Amino acid sequence: MMDEAETQLKDQITDLDLKQKSATEKDSTDFEEEETRSSSTEGPDTPDQCSSPSPGPAMLHSEAPPVPLYTVRFTDNVSKSGDRIEFTINVRKLNTGTISTITREYEDLAFLDHQLITNQTKPGLIFPPLPPPPIVDPSGAESRSRQILGSSNRNILGDSGMWAKNCRELEKYLELVVQHPVLGIDPLLQQFLDNKDPPPRPNKVRKGWLSGVKTKWESRNSSARDRDEWFSKEREWVAAYSTNIKDASDKFNEMIASRSRLIQQVGHLAAALNITVAGNEGANGMYNKLNSGFSSSLESIKCGMENEVGNEETSFGNCLELYTRCINAENAMLMRRTSLIVDADAALKAVEKAKPNREQEARDASDECEDALEKCSSVAKQEIKRFHQQRLADFRSSLISYVEGEVRCSRENYADILKSIEKMKSYPVPKISCSNLDPNHNT
Structure with missing residues (x-):
């Protein structure tokens, strides 16, 4: 009996060790797969498959930022x-x-x-x-x-x-x-x-005369092929995302501008209704009172529309404009890294073509370029992950603020419209017989 119990205990321990080893190997494999992912492999922008690149929480592994x-x-x-x-x-x-x-x-x-x-x-x-x-x-x-x-x-x-x-x-x-x-x-x-x-x-920050040449040269490097697939997919994602977010920001601003023009027209109508006609008695007096009441109702509606436009601009509109600029900043960083790739490739070709007495010098220059590229890639990967974490958090916060503000403004506008309707209904309009109306007089 003791031998059978010892045998069963040994088998259980062996099975437990195998399960722990399998779980460790699986975690290591998953971590390696996540390290090879870039923004273009998965993300919350689409639920299952993502035709356009977008980062997701699974790939955003980075150290906690300093306080x-x-x-x-x-x-x-x-x-x-x-x-x-x-x-x-x-x-x-x-x-x-x-x-x-x-x-x-x-x-x-x-x-x-x-x-x-x-x-x-x-x-x-x-x-x-x-x-x-x-x-x-x-x-x-x-x-x-x-x-x-x-x-x-x-x-x-x-x-x-x-x-x-x-x-x-x-x-x-x-x-x-x-x-x-x-x-x-x-x-x-x-x-x-x-x-x-x-x-x-200084009164004015001056740029060197070579700055324009350098910018043109870096723009030519944008078509260079990347060595790292992770960065290559990130560049594709940035190219697509920059176009889409710029278009979304422009259209959102156009919507805000159109609503601002509508607010101006409502204000003009409210002001025009306050222009009274001669006399405050009879039909003229009633006409002036009705117009004045309608004008005050339009003013309250105008204030509600202004609050709604202000919420749209300060929440989601600001976020779209901000990350239109931020995505250009990330693209500029990727361009700087691409320039280092071009320099490293050129230095490697120089080693192959160097004469024996210049080979060591060319090799040192190539090693220096490769070291600069490696350091840049390490920093850039952490920066991209941190950038996407910040981007997702800001968009989530701005969308929540936008929706909550729209719901609040809609409720306030609905309540104001109901008050205006009840106010207009409460005006006592006298009944006038059609036989007593004279087209040439007001009474």
Whole structure:
């Protein structure tokens, strides 16, 4: 009996070891498969199969990002003096909890962006994109107003609405910089946020005369074949996604612009209804009261439509515009990596063609290019995974905010319309006999 029990125990232990070994081998195989995936293999954009590349949660394996050193918040305090617009920023230092208030112009943030890009030695980084500058001249405001309200419209949109949008965009830019694992600890950023006065900057950031030639050369390298299938699929995904998100952002902005034009027309109609006719007695008086009541109803409807458009712009519209710029930033990083591939291939060919007395020098140059490409690829893969995690989280948050805002605005608009209908029904309209009407008189 004891021998049989020992034999059964040994068999159970052997089976358990085999199951653990099988599970370990399966986990290792799954991990290797996930490491070979790129954004073009699977993702939440389509449930089962994805004809166009898109990243999914299974492929987004990256280390936890470091805790940011700062949080930034743009206030409503925006001042304008001539062509200068100053934004007020509340900066919280997380390690001490202290809060400071600084004022910065757009040009200060543009110079910070220039410094962060030029002083970094890692070509695999995806730099947060700087939003376009605010409109400060009257001609620009007029052009923007015509673009939104229509070419025949002569109304000029106020600066307060645009400044609020500029504050949101610049705040999101600084948030992305602060939360970046490399840029967030850059001394240039700390100097920018810690000092009361902005760092000194030149009047105009000048580019070298070779910058245009370099850009054209990099654009020619975009057609170069990639060595790594993971990056090759990512490049295909970026090419397709950049076109689609740009188209979606443009169409969403067109929808907002059309609704803004409708709001303007409703406002004009409400103002026209307030124009009274002579006399406040008899039919004229009743006509004026009805028009006044209808005008107030249209004003309430107009306010509801403005709230709805504001929600659409601040939630999903801002997210589409942001990631239209972000996907261009990722494409720029992939272009820099492709340029390193071209340089490495050229250096390898130079080794094959080198003369014996120059072979070692050419080999050293080739090894240096290969090392730079390997380091760039390692950083770029982590940056892409972090970028997709941020992208999915931001789109999820913006869509939830967009839907909740639409539901809230729809309920408020429905309640306002019901109140307006009841108000119009409550007006006592006297009954007038048709035989007593004189076409030449008001009574």
